[in-house]
Amino acid sequence: xxxxQLEAIAANGGRIALWGWGRxxxxxxxxxxxxxxxxxxxxxxxxxxLTVFCSEDETAEVSGLGDPLxxxxxxxxxxxxxxxxxxxxSPGISPYRPDAMAAAGQGTQFVGGTALWFATRAAPGEVxxxxxxVTGTKGKSTTTALLxxxxxxxxxxxxxxxNIGLPLLELLGAEADAWAIELSSYQTGDxxxxxVRPEIAVVTNIFPEHLDWHGSEAQYVxxxxxxxxxxxxxxxxxxxxxxxxxxxxxxxxxxxxxxTPEGWHLRGDVLHRGDTAxxxxxxxxxxxxxxxxxxxxxxxxxxALDIDAAPLAAATAGFVPLPHRLQPLGTRDGxxxxxxxxxxxxxxxxxxxxxxxxxxxxxLVGGHDRGLDWQAFADAMRTGAPHAIVTMGQNGPRILxxxxxxxxxxxxxxxxxxxxxxxxxxxxxxxxxEGVLLLSPxxxxxxxxxxxxxxxRHFAALGGFDPDAITAIPGIGIA
Numbered sequence: 228x229x230x231x232q233l234e235a236i237a238a239n240g241g242r243i244a245l246w247g248w249g250r251x252x253x254x255x256x257x258x259x260x261x262x263x264x265x266x267x268x269x270x271x272x273x274x275x276x277l278t279v280f281c282s283e284d285e286t287a288e289v290s291g292l293g294d295p296l297x298x299x300x301x302x303x304x305x306x307x308x309x310x311x312x313x314x315x316x317s318p319g320i321s322p323y324r325p326d327a328m329a330a331a332g333q334g335t336q337f338v339g340g341t342a343l344w345f346a347t348r349a350a351p352g353e354v355x356x357x358x359x360x361v362t363g364t365k366g367k368s369t370t371t372a373l374l375x376x377x378x379x380x381x382x383x384x385x386x387x388x389x390n391i392g393l394p395l396l397e398l399l400g401a402e403a404d405a406w407a408i409e410l411s412s413y414q415t416g417d418x419x420x421x422x423v424r425p426e427i428a429v430v431t432n433i434f435p436e437h438l439d440w441h442g443s444e445a446q447y448v449x450x451x452x453x454x455x456x457x458x459x460x461x462x463x464x465x466x467x468x469x470x471x472x473x474x475x476x477x478x479x480x481x482x483x484x485x486x487t488p489e490g491w492h493l494r495g496d497v498l499h500r501g502d503t504a505x506x507x508x509x510x511x512x513x514x515x516x517x518x519x520x521x522x523x524x525x526x527x528x529x530x531a532l533d534i535d536a537a538p539l540a541a542a543t544a545g546f547v548p549l550p551h552r553l554q555p556l557g558t559r560d561g562x563x564x565x566x567x568x569x570x571x572x573x574x575x576x577x578x579x580x581x582x583x584x585x586x587x588x589x590x591l592v593g594g595h596d597r598g599l600d601w602q603a604f605a606d607a608m609r610t611g612a613p614h615a616i617v618t619m620g621q622n623g624p625r626i627l628x629x630x631x632x633x634x635x636x637x638x639x640x641x642x643x644x645x646x647x648x649x650x651x652x653x654x655x656x657x658x659x660x661e662g663v664l665l666l667s668p669x670x671x672x673x674x675x676x677x678x679x680x681x682x683x684r685h686f687a688a689l690g691g692f693d694p695d696a697i698t699a700i701p702g703i704g705i706a
Contacts, residue, residue, distance in 0.1 A: 228313070228338050228420065229346040230259065236312050237275050246303055247317025248281035248289060254394035255315045255340045260294075261399065278311070305329035313338060318390070318413035321440040341414045344395035345421030354424045354461050357403065359528055360389075362410045362454055363431030363466075363521075365575055369513065370431055370521040373546055374528060375407035375702055380542040381534055386705045390414060393703050403705050405532070412451045413440060419457035428460035428480075429528050431521050433471045434574055439597040455480065462531045464524055483527050491523035491536075498522065500537055511543050514553030515582050547701040551683040553579055553667075556692045561660040564690040566697070567667035568683030573604035576669035580613060587662030588613035589640075589654035591647070594670030594682075596622035604669070605629040608637065613665075615640035615657035617650045622670055646675065647682070651689050664690075 233243055245252050259275060276296045279289050280303040289299050300307060308314060308330035316337045321327065331337060348355035361371040368391050375387035383404040388395050391409040408425075410418065418425060433451055441447040448471065455463050459479040465472045467486040475482075485491045492499055496509040496519075508519045522543060526536040548554065556564040563586075567579045576592055590613045601622075608616075608630060616639060618627045627643050634641035640657045644650035647666075654664050672682040684694035 228336070228342060228422075230343055233259070233313060234275060241312035242278070242310060243275065244278040244280060244300075244308070244311040244314045246280045246308070246314050247320055248279060248285045249317055249319070251317040251319075251340050251394045251396075252279070252281070252315075254396040255317075255343070256297075258340070258343065258396040258399045259315075280307070280314075305333075309333040309335055311335055315340065315343070318411060318417075319440075321413075321442075323440070323442045323446070338420060339414060339417035340394055340396040341389070341410070341417035342421035344399060345418055345423045345425075347399065349423045351422035352424070354426050355406075356426060357532075358406045358408060358425045359427040359429065359532070360408045360410050360415075360418060360425045360454060360458075360460070361429040361431070361528075362412070362415055362451060363429075364434050364451075364572065365578065366431045366515075366518050366521045367409050367411075368549055368569070369518050369552060370429065370525055371407050371409040372549055372700070372702060373513070373522065373543065374429075374525045375405075376546050377525060377529060377536075377539045377542055378405050378407065378532075378534075379702075379706060380545075381529075381539055384705065387703050391703060392700050398705065401705060410454060412447060415452075415454040416450055416457070419453050419459075425454075425458060425460040427462045427464060427528050427531050428454050428458065429464040429524050430455065430469075430472055431466055431524055432469045432517075434572070464528045464531060466520075466524060468520075483531055485523040485527040486520065491526045493520055493523065498540060500526075503537075505537060505540050508543075512546050512548050513543070514548055515578050517578055549700060550698045551679055553582055554683075554697065556687055556690055556697060559690055560655075561662075562655065562658050563663045564686075564692070565663055565665045565667075566683045566686050567665065568672070568679040568686060570667040570669055571671045571679065572599060573601050573669045576667045577604060577607055577611075579665060579667035580611060583613075583663050583665060584611065587658065588665050589615040589617065589657045589662060591617050591619060591650045591654060591664075591666045592669050593618045593620035593623035593626055594668045594675070595620065595673040596625065597671065599670075601626050601629050601669075605633050608633045608639070612637050612639040614662060615642070615654060617642050617644050617653045617657075619644045619646060619650045620668065620670060621674060647685060648689060651686075 278298045280300050286299050305326040313336050361367050375385045378385040385405045386403040387407050389409040390411040463480040464483050467484040498505045498508050513519045529536040551568040554566040642653050666686045672679050676682040687694045
Protein backbone atom coordinates (compact mmCIF):
# COMPACT_ATOMS: atom_id res chain seq x y z
CA UNK A 228 0.00 0.00 0.00
CA UNK A 229 1.20 3.49 -0.89
CA UNK A 230 0.78 6.55 1.31
CA UNK A 231 -1.22 8.28 -1.42
CA GLN A 232 -3.77 5.46 -1.25
CA LEU A 233 -4.50 6.38 2.35
CA GLU A 234 -5.58 9.84 1.22
CA ALA A 235 -7.99 8.31 -1.29
CA ILE A 236 -9.43 6.04 1.39
CA ALA A 237 -9.96 8.99 3.73
CA ALA A 238 -11.43 11.12 0.94
CA ASN A 239 -14.04 8.41 0.32
CA GLY A 240 -15.06 8.30 3.96
CA GLY A 241 -12.73 5.49 4.99
CA ARG A 242 -11.13 5.35 8.42
CA ILE A 243 -7.43 4.90 9.21
CA ALA A 244 -5.80 3.99 12.52
CA LEU A 245 -2.37 3.46 14.03
CA TRP A 246 -1.97 0.53 16.40
CA GLY A 247 0.96 0.94 18.76
CA TRP A 248 2.79 4.04 19.98
CA GLY A 249 6.33 2.77 20.29
CA ARG A 250 9.06 4.08 18.03
CA UNK A 251 7.54 2.43 14.95
CA UNK A 252 4.11 3.87 15.72
CA UNK A 253 5.48 7.35 16.27
CA UNK A 254 7.47 7.07 13.03
CA UNK A 255 4.32 6.09 11.13
CA UNK A 256 2.42 9.04 12.56
CA UNK A 257 5.21 11.48 11.72
CA UNK A 258 5.51 10.06 8.21
CA UNK A 259 1.81 10.46 7.50
CA UNK A 260 1.85 14.03 8.70
CA UNK A 261 5.13 14.89 6.96
CA UNK A 262 4.11 13.17 3.74
CA UNK A 263 1.78 16.02 2.91
CA UNK A 264 4.81 18.28 2.60
CA UNK A 265 7.22 15.80 1.04
CA UNK A 266 5.67 14.96 -2.29
CA UNK A 267 4.34 11.55 -1.32
CA UNK A 268 0.80 12.21 -2.44
CA UNK A 269 -1.06 13.83 0.46
CA UNK A 270 -1.66 17.48 -0.37
CA UNK A 271 -4.34 18.81 1.98
CA UNK A 272 -2.77 19.50 5.39
CA UNK A 273 -6.04 18.65 7.17
CA UNK A 274 -7.26 15.78 5.00
CA UNK A 275 -6.27 12.71 6.99
CA UNK A 276 -8.07 12.05 10.29
CA LEU A 277 -6.31 9.36 12.35
CA THR A 278 -7.02 7.28 15.43
CA VAL A 279 -4.23 5.89 17.61
CA PHE A 280 -4.68 2.73 19.64
CA CYS A 281 -2.21 2.97 22.53
CA SER A 282 -1.85 2.09 26.21
CA GLU A 283 -3.32 4.15 29.03
CA ASP A 284 0.20 5.31 29.94
CA GLU A 285 0.73 6.71 26.44
CA THR A 286 -2.49 8.70 26.11
CA ALA A 287 -1.07 11.87 27.66
CA GLU A 288 1.83 11.92 25.20
CA VAL A 289 -0.46 11.41 22.20
CA SER A 290 -2.96 14.01 23.39
CA GLY A 291 -0.11 16.41 24.05
CA LEU A 292 0.64 16.56 20.32
CA GLY A 293 -2.27 18.96 19.96
CA ASP A 294 -3.39 17.37 16.68
CA PRO A 295 -7.11 18.10 16.18
CA LEU A 296 -7.42 15.27 13.66
CA UNK A 297 -5.93 12.68 15.99
CA UNK A 298 -8.16 10.62 18.28
CA UNK A 299 -6.94 8.29 21.00
CA UNK A 300 -8.37 4.91 21.94
CA UNK A 301 -7.01 2.42 24.46
CA UNK A 302 -9.14 -0.65 23.70
CA UNK A 303 -8.03 -2.47 20.54
CA UNK A 304 -10.74 -5.11 20.52
CA UNK A 305 -11.88 -6.80 17.33
CA UNK A 306 -14.99 -4.64 17.35
CA UNK A 307 -12.97 -1.44 17.64
CA UNK A 308 -10.43 -2.48 15.01
CA UNK A 309 -13.12 -3.56 12.57
CA UNK A 310 -14.42 0.02 12.38
CA UNK A 311 -11.32 0.95 10.35
CA UNK A 312 -10.51 0.31 6.72
CA UNK A 313 -6.74 0.36 7.28
CA UNK A 314 -4.76 -0.17 10.49
CA UNK A 315 -1.05 0.68 10.38
CA UNK A 316 0.32 -1.83 12.88
CA SER A 317 3.56 -1.75 14.85
CA PRO A 318 5.73 -4.84 14.21
CA GLY A 319 5.46 -6.27 17.72
CA ILE A 320 1.70 -6.70 17.40
CA SER A 321 0.92 -10.09 15.88
CA PRO A 322 -1.62 -10.23 13.03
CA TYR A 323 -2.47 -13.73 14.29
CA ARG A 324 -4.02 -12.41 17.49
CA PRO A 325 -7.72 -13.30 17.67
CA ASP A 326 -8.77 -9.63 17.73
CA ALA A 327 -6.68 -8.81 14.65
CA MET A 328 -7.82 -11.90 12.75
CA ALA A 329 -11.46 -11.18 13.55
CA ALA A 330 -11.13 -7.59 12.31
CA ALA A 331 -9.30 -8.76 9.17
CA GLY A 332 -12.15 -11.17 8.54
CA GLN A 333 -14.50 -8.19 8.51
CA GLY A 334 -12.42 -6.34 5.94
CA THR A 335 -9.86 -4.35 7.95
CA GLN A 336 -6.52 -4.22 6.15
CA PHE A 337 -3.42 -4.36 8.35
CA VAL A 338 -0.17 -2.87 7.05
CA GLY A 339 3.21 -2.10 8.58
CA GLY A 340 5.55 0.86 8.29
CA THR A 341 8.07 -1.24 6.35
CA ALA A 342 5.45 -1.80 3.64
CA LEU A 343 4.67 1.92 3.44
CA TRP A 344 8.37 2.78 3.09
CA PHE A 345 9.04 0.22 0.37
CA ALA A 346 6.02 1.43 -1.59
CA THR A 347 7.71 4.85 -1.89
CA ARG A 348 10.89 3.45 -3.46
CA ALA A 349 9.58 2.21 -6.83
CA ALA A 350 6.45 1.30 -8.73
CA PRO A 351 4.65 -1.93 -7.82
CA GLY A 352 6.53 -4.96 -9.10
CA GLU A 353 9.73 -3.03 -9.72
CA VAL A 354 13.04 -3.28 -7.82
CA UNK A 355 13.97 -0.73 -5.17
CA UNK A 356 17.53 0.06 -6.23
CA UNK A 357 20.23 -0.34 -3.60
CA UNK A 358 18.06 -2.08 -1.00
CA UNK A 359 19.69 -5.01 0.77
CA UNK A 360 17.33 -6.69 3.25
CA VAL A 361 18.87 -8.98 5.86
CA THR A 362 17.02 -11.48 7.99
CA GLY A 363 17.69 -14.74 9.80
CA THR A 364 17.02 -16.21 13.20
CA LYS A 365 20.49 -15.47 14.51
CA GLY A 366 23.14 -12.95 13.50
CA LYS A 367 20.99 -10.64 11.38
CA SER A 368 21.83 -7.43 13.28
CA THR A 369 25.58 -7.98 13.17
CA THR A 370 25.34 -9.05 9.52
CA THR A 371 23.40 -5.89 8.58
CA ALA A 372 25.73 -3.58 10.51
CA LEU A 373 28.82 -5.24 9.01
CA LEU A 374 27.34 -4.87 5.53
CA UNK A 375 26.82 -1.13 6.13
CA UNK A 376 30.35 -0.80 7.52
CA UNK A 377 32.00 -2.40 4.48
CA UNK A 378 29.84 -0.49 1.98
CA UNK A 379 30.86 2.76 3.67
CA UNK A 380 34.50 1.72 3.51
CA UNK A 381 33.95 1.25 -0.22
CA UNK A 382 32.73 4.84 -0.39
CA UNK A 383 28.97 4.42 -0.68
CA UNK A 384 26.61 6.65 1.27
CA UNK A 385 24.81 3.89 3.16
CA UNK A 386 21.75 3.75 5.38
CA UNK A 387 21.70 1.32 8.32
CA UNK A 388 18.09 0.99 9.43
CA UNK A 389 15.14 -1.27 10.15
CA ASN A 390 14.80 -3.65 13.07
CA ILE A 391 18.28 -2.72 14.26
CA GLY A 392 16.81 0.36 15.93
CA LEU A 393 15.83 2.93 13.29
CA PRO A 394 12.41 2.57 11.63
CA LEU A 395 12.58 3.03 7.88
CA LEU A 396 9.78 5.59 8.04
CA GLU A 397 12.06 7.88 10.04
CA LEU A 398 14.13 8.10 6.86
CA LEU A 399 11.18 8.74 4.55
CA GLY A 400 12.37 10.98 1.73
CA ALA A 401 16.07 10.52 2.58
CA GLU A 402 18.45 9.29 -0.10
CA ALA A 403 21.38 6.90 0.05
CA ASP A 404 23.47 4.90 -2.40
CA ALA A 405 22.72 1.70 -0.52
CA TRP A 406 20.24 0.60 2.15
CA ALA A 407 21.32 -2.04 4.67
CA ILE A 408 17.99 -3.02 6.20
CA GLU A 409 17.56 -5.49 9.05
CA LEU A 410 14.17 -7.20 9.11
CA SER A 411 12.70 -9.31 11.89
CA SER A 412 10.21 -12.07 11.18
CA TYR A 413 7.56 -9.52 12.19
CA GLN A 414 8.54 -7.35 9.20
CA THR A 415 9.52 -9.68 6.36
CA GLY A 416 5.94 -10.04 5.16
CA ASP A 417 5.60 -6.26 5.02
CA UNK A 418 8.13 -6.09 2.19
CA UNK A 419 5.91 -8.24 0.03
CA UNK A 420 2.85 -6.21 1.08
CA UNK A 421 4.59 -3.04 -0.07
CA UNK A 422 4.56 -4.44 -3.61
CA VAL A 423 8.13 -3.35 -4.39
CA ARG A 424 10.92 -5.92 -4.79
CA PRO A 425 14.18 -5.60 -2.81
CA GLU A 426 17.30 -5.60 -4.90
CA ILE A 427 18.98 -8.15 -2.63
CA ALA A 428 17.71 -10.29 0.25
CA VAL A 429 20.20 -12.00 2.59
CA VAL A 430 19.03 -14.86 4.83
CA THR A 431 21.54 -16.25 7.33
CA ASN A 432 19.66 -19.17 8.93
CA ILE A 433 16.22 -20.40 9.98
CA PHE A 434 15.31 -22.22 13.19
CA PRO A 435 12.34 -21.95 15.59
CA GLU A 436 11.80 -18.54 17.23
CA HIS A 437 8.98 -16.15 18.18
CA LEU A 438 6.42 -18.95 18.23
CA ASP A 439 4.12 -16.92 20.48
CA TRP A 440 3.88 -14.17 17.82
CA HIS A 441 3.58 -16.46 14.79
CA GLY A 442 1.49 -19.17 16.41
CA SER A 443 3.49 -22.14 15.15
CA GLU A 444 6.90 -23.12 13.84
CA ALA A 445 5.48 -23.63 10.36
CA GLN A 446 3.99 -20.12 10.33
CA TYR A 447 7.26 -18.63 11.61
CA VAL A 448 9.20 -20.28 8.79
CA UNK A 449 6.61 -19.22 6.22
CA UNK A 450 6.65 -15.61 7.45
CA UNK A 451 10.44 -15.48 7.57
CA UNK A 452 10.84 -16.91 4.09
CA UNK A 453 8.19 -14.56 2.66
CA UNK A 454 11.05 -12.10 2.11
CA UNK A 455 12.15 -14.57 -0.57
CA UNK A 456 8.99 -16.32 -1.71
CA UNK A 457 6.57 -13.37 -1.85
CA UNK A 458 8.79 -10.27 -1.97
CA UNK A 459 10.75 -11.80 -4.88
CA UNK A 460 14.13 -10.05 -4.53
CA UNK A 461 16.21 -9.63 -7.65
CA UNK A 462 18.99 -11.61 -5.96
CA UNK A 463 18.69 -13.93 -2.95
CA UNK A 464 21.90 -14.44 -0.95
CA UNK A 465 21.47 -17.67 1.01
CA UNK A 466 23.41 -19.82 3.45
CA UNK A 467 23.99 -23.15 1.74
CA UNK A 468 24.52 -24.84 5.10
CA UNK A 469 20.98 -24.20 6.31
CA UNK A 470 18.76 -27.11 5.21
CA UNK A 471 15.58 -25.03 4.87
CA UNK A 472 17.35 -22.48 2.70
CA UNK A 473 19.21 -25.10 0.69
CA UNK A 474 15.88 -26.68 -0.31
CA UNK A 475 14.37 -23.46 -1.69
CA UNK A 476 13.41 -22.95 -5.32
CA UNK A 477 12.96 -19.27 -6.20
CA UNK A 478 11.91 -18.89 -9.84
CA UNK A 479 11.77 -15.08 -9.66
CA UNK A 480 15.21 -14.54 -8.11
CA UNK A 481 18.85 -15.27 -8.84
CA UNK A 482 20.32 -17.29 -5.96
CA UNK A 483 23.87 -16.55 -4.81
CA UNK A 484 25.04 -19.07 -2.23
CA UNK A 485 27.57 -18.58 0.54
CA UNK A 486 29.12 -21.38 2.56
CA THR A 487 29.92 -23.42 -0.56
CA PRO A 488 33.41 -24.39 -1.81
CA GLU A 489 32.80 -22.34 -4.97
CA GLY A 490 31.86 -19.12 -3.18
CA TRP A 491 32.71 -17.31 0.05
CA HIS A 492 33.21 -19.83 2.86
CA LEU A 493 35.32 -20.69 5.90
CA ARG A 494 37.87 -23.48 6.13
CA GLY A 495 38.55 -23.59 9.82
CA ASP A 496 39.20 -19.95 10.67
CA VAL A 497 40.44 -19.02 7.20
CA LEU A 498 38.14 -17.09 4.88
CA HIS A 499 38.14 -18.35 1.30
CA ARG A 500 36.73 -17.13 -2.02
CA GLY A 501 36.60 -20.38 -3.93
CA ASP A 502 40.03 -21.95 -3.60
CA THR A 503 41.70 -18.63 -2.78
CA ALA A 504 42.56 -18.04 0.87
CA UNK A 505 41.74 -14.42 1.71
CA UNK A 506 42.41 -13.94 5.44
CA UNK A 507 42.42 -15.49 8.90
CA UNK A 508 39.21 -14.55 10.74
CA UNK A 509 40.13 -15.70 14.25
CA UNK A 510 41.03 -12.20 15.47
CA UNK A 511 38.15 -10.34 13.82
CA UNK A 512 35.71 -8.46 16.10
CA UNK A 513 32.84 -10.78 15.22
CA UNK A 514 31.32 -12.59 18.22
CA UNK A 515 30.91 -16.30 17.58
CA UNK A 516 31.77 -18.54 14.66
CA UNK A 517 28.27 -18.06 13.23
CA UNK A 518 28.98 -14.35 12.71
CA UNK A 519 32.29 -15.09 11.02
CA UNK A 520 30.31 -17.40 8.76
CA UNK A 521 27.85 -14.58 8.11
CA UNK A 522 30.77 -12.46 6.92
CA UNK A 523 30.66 -14.78 3.91
CA UNK A 524 27.05 -13.71 3.35
CA UNK A 525 27.99 -10.04 3.60
CA UNK A 526 30.76 -10.40 1.04
CA UNK A 527 28.44 -12.34 -1.27
CA UNK A 528 25.85 -9.53 -1.03
CA UNK A 529 28.51 -6.93 -1.82
CA UNK A 530 29.48 -8.88 -4.93
CA ALA A 531 25.81 -8.98 -5.90
CA LEU A 532 25.98 -5.17 -5.96
CA ASP A 533 28.75 -5.50 -8.58
CA ILE A 534 31.47 -4.51 -6.10
CA ASP A 535 34.77 -6.40 -5.75
CA ALA A 536 34.41 -7.74 -2.21
CA ALA A 537 37.85 -9.27 -1.70
CA PRO A 538 39.68 -5.98 -1.03
CA LEU A 539 37.00 -5.03 1.52
CA ALA A 540 37.29 -8.19 3.63
CA ALA A 541 40.24 -6.86 5.62
CA ALA A 542 38.18 -3.80 6.64
CA THR A 543 36.16 -6.11 8.89
CA ALA A 544 38.94 -5.58 11.43
CA GLY A 545 37.63 -2.04 11.93
CA PHE A 546 34.05 -3.13 12.62
CA VAL A 547 32.65 -2.13 16.02
CA PRO A 548 30.59 -5.02 17.50
CA LEU A 549 27.00 -4.36 18.47
CA PRO A 550 25.85 -4.22 22.10
CA HIS A 551 24.11 -7.14 23.85
CA ARG A 552 25.56 -9.68 21.41
CA LEU A 553 28.30 -11.68 23.14
CA GLN A 554 29.56 -8.31 24.35
CA PRO A 555 32.51 -8.44 26.77
CA LEU A 556 31.86 -5.73 29.37
CA GLY A 557 35.06 -6.09 31.33
CA THR A 558 36.52 -7.96 34.28
CA ARG A 559 35.44 -7.67 37.90
CA ASP A 560 37.32 -9.56 40.65
CA GLY A 561 38.79 -12.06 38.20
CA UNK A 562 35.52 -12.69 36.35
CA UNK A 563 34.82 -11.58 32.75
CA UNK A 564 31.25 -10.33 32.37
CA UNK A 565 29.71 -11.08 28.94
CA UNK A 566 26.39 -9.56 27.90
CA UNK A 567 24.50 -11.69 25.36
CA UNK A 568 21.05 -10.41 26.30
CA UNK A 569 19.95 -10.57 22.64
CA UNK A 570 19.97 -14.38 23.00
CA UNK A 571 16.31 -15.43 22.87
CA UNK A 572 16.53 -19.09 21.80
CA UNK A 573 18.25 -22.17 23.26
CA UNK A 574 20.22 -22.39 20.01
CA UNK A 575 21.66 -18.93 20.66
CA UNK A 576 22.73 -19.94 24.17
CA UNK A 577 24.52 -22.97 22.74
CA UNK A 578 26.31 -20.74 20.23
CA UNK A 579 27.40 -18.45 23.07
CA UNK A 580 28.77 -21.38 25.06
CA UNK A 581 30.73 -22.49 22.02
CA UNK A 582 32.59 -19.15 22.01
CA UNK A 583 33.77 -19.68 25.59
CA UNK A 584 33.98 -23.46 25.47
CA UNK A 585 37.57 -23.55 26.77
CA UNK A 586 36.84 -21.23 29.71
CA UNK A 587 35.30 -21.78 33.12
CA UNK A 588 31.76 -20.43 32.51
CA UNK A 589 28.73 -19.73 34.66
CA UNK A 590 25.74 -19.42 32.32
CA LEU A 591 22.53 -17.55 33.14
CA VAL A 592 19.50 -18.87 31.20
CA GLY A 593 15.75 -18.34 31.24
CA GLY A 594 13.16 -15.62 30.79
CA HIS A 595 9.75 -15.29 29.16
CA ASP A 596 8.32 -18.68 28.22
CA ARG A 597 7.33 -18.85 24.54
CA GLY A 598 7.05 -22.61 24.53
CA LEU A 599 10.35 -23.34 22.77
CA ASP A 600 11.74 -26.84 23.27
CA TRP A 601 14.85 -26.91 25.49
CA GLN A 602 15.43 -30.66 25.16
CA ALA A 603 18.18 -30.27 22.53
CA PHE A 604 19.95 -27.79 24.84
CA ALA A 605 19.72 -30.26 27.74
CA ASP A 606 21.07 -33.07 25.54
CA ALA A 607 23.98 -30.86 24.44
CA MET A 608 24.97 -30.36 28.08
CA ARG A 609 25.97 -34.02 28.28
CA THR A 610 29.07 -33.22 26.23
CA GLY A 611 29.39 -29.42 26.38
CA ALA A 612 28.24 -28.26 29.81
CA PRO A 613 29.75 -25.16 31.41
CA HIS A 614 31.03 -25.09 34.97
CA ALA A 615 27.66 -23.86 36.26
CA ILE A 616 24.16 -23.00 35.02
CA VAL A 617 21.71 -20.77 36.85
CA THR A 618 18.09 -20.76 35.67
CA MET A 619 15.75 -17.80 36.09
CA GLY A 620 12.58 -16.27 34.72
CA GLN A 621 9.20 -17.69 33.78
CA ASN A 622 10.59 -20.75 32.01
CA GLY A 623 13.40 -21.25 34.55
CA PRO A 624 11.61 -24.07 36.42
CA ARG A 625 10.98 -25.95 33.14
CA ILE A 626 14.64 -25.61 32.11
CA LEU A 627 15.75 -26.66 35.59
CA UNK A 628 13.63 -29.81 35.42
CA UNK A 629 15.19 -30.79 32.09
CA UNK A 630 18.74 -30.07 33.25
CA UNK A 631 18.57 -31.69 36.70
CA UNK A 632 19.18 -35.30 35.59
CA UNK A 633 21.93 -34.17 33.21
CA UNK A 634 23.65 -32.20 35.97
CA UNK A 635 23.60 -35.26 38.22
CA UNK A 636 25.02 -37.37 35.41
CA UNK A 637 27.70 -34.95 34.18
CA UNK A 638 28.51 -33.07 37.36
CA UNK A 639 28.08 -29.37 36.54
CA UNK A 640 26.63 -27.02 39.14
CA UNK A 641 22.92 -26.22 38.68
CA UNK A 642 20.78 -23.81 40.68
CA UNK A 643 17.64 -21.68 40.35
CA UNK A 644 17.17 -17.96 40.96
CA UNK A 645 14.12 -15.74 41.28
CA UNK A 646 15.58 -12.88 39.25
CA UNK A 647 18.73 -11.59 37.56
CA UNK A 648 20.12 -10.10 40.76
CA UNK A 649 20.05 -13.39 42.64
CA UNK A 650 21.19 -15.33 39.57
CA UNK A 651 24.35 -13.22 39.42
CA UNK A 652 25.01 -13.81 43.11
CA UNK A 653 24.80 -17.57 42.57
CA UNK A 654 26.90 -17.47 39.40
CA UNK A 655 29.68 -15.46 41.05
CA UNK A 656 29.73 -17.86 43.97
CA UNK A 657 30.05 -20.80 41.57
CA UNK A 658 32.96 -19.19 39.74
CA UNK A 659 34.75 -18.24 42.96
CA UNK A 660 36.82 -15.48 41.37
CA GLU A 661 37.78 -17.21 38.10
CA GLY A 662 36.04 -17.50 34.75
CA VAL A 663 33.27 -16.03 32.61
CA LEU A 664 29.88 -14.84 33.84
CA LEU A 665 27.77 -15.26 30.69
CA LEU A 666 24.27 -13.82 30.35
CA SER A 667 22.83 -15.70 27.36
CA PRO A 668 19.24 -16.33 28.45
CA UNK A 669 17.89 -18.17 25.42
CA UNK A 670 14.55 -16.49 26.09
CA UNK A 671 12.96 -13.04 25.74
CA UNK A 672 12.91 -10.57 28.60
CA UNK A 673 9.19 -9.75 28.60
CA UNK A 674 7.62 -9.57 32.03
CA UNK A 675 10.75 -8.69 33.93
CA UNK A 676 12.03 -6.12 31.40
CA UNK A 677 10.70 -4.02 28.55
CA UNK A 678 13.13 -5.63 26.10
CA UNK A 679 16.53 -7.29 25.81
CA UNK A 680 18.24 -3.89 25.92
CA UNK A 681 16.80 -3.13 29.35
CA UNK A 682 17.88 -6.59 30.55
CA UNK A 683 21.40 -6.06 29.23
CA ARG A 684 21.61 -2.63 30.81
CA HIS A 685 20.57 -4.06 34.18
CA PHE A 686 23.18 -6.81 33.84
CA ALA A 687 25.85 -4.20 33.12
CA ALA A 688 24.80 -2.06 36.08
CA LEU A 689 24.89 -5.07 38.43
CA GLY A 690 28.48 -5.64 37.33
CA GLY A 691 29.44 -2.03 37.99
CA PHE A 692 29.61 -1.05 34.30
CA ASP A 693 28.05 2.09 32.82
CA PRO A 694 24.90 1.01 30.90
CA ASP A 695 24.98 4.10 28.70
CA ALA A 696 28.54 3.40 27.63
CA ILE A 697 27.78 -0.11 26.40
CA THR A 698 24.43 0.21 24.63
CA ALA A 699 24.88 2.63 21.72
CA ILE A 700 24.53 1.04 18.24
CA PRO A 701 27.42 2.34 16.13
CA GLY A 702 26.75 3.47 12.58
CA ILE A 703 22.97 3.62 12.68
CA GLY A 704 21.41 6.04 10.21
CA ILE A 705 22.91 7.37 6.96
CA ALA A 706 26.62 7.94 6.57
